[in-house]
Amino acid sequence: MKAQLTLQIYRIIKRLGMTRSAAAKVLGVQQPHVSLLMRNRAGTFSVGRLMEFLTARGHDVEVTVRPTEFIRHKQGRNIPAHKQACGSSKYHVN
Numbered sequence: 001m002k003a004q005l006t007l008q009i010y011r012i013i014k015r016l017g018m019t020r021s022a023a024a025k026v027l028g029v030q031q032p033h034v035s036l037l038m039r040n041r042a043g044t045f046s047v048g049r050l051m052e053f054l055t056a057r058g059h060d061v062e063v064t065v066r067p068t069e070f071i072r073h074k075q076g077r078n079i080p081a082h083k084q085a086c087g088s089s090k091y092h093v094n
């Protein structure tokens with residue numbers, strides 16, 4: 001989830017054409033921390049802090065929690081659907 005949030009922060013900064021110094025002022029962090037974010041390194045930032053960065057730039061962040069969907073395995077066992085699909089992500093950030 002941290003990687004997806006960091007990617008969204010990166011995309012916003014790039015789309016707006018902000019310098020790292022300008023982004024640091026908006027986010028309330030030092031410029032080296034923005035440099036880490038721009039290299040997809042969340043560092044010591046919590047998921048909550050990354051969400052705050054996004055809301056500071058006027059974006060809503062949604063986290064969805066729902067029951068796991070089960071599928072019937074060929075051996076007759078029910079297994080979580082996300083274990084069946086290769087490369088799927090349990091998290092989605094818009």
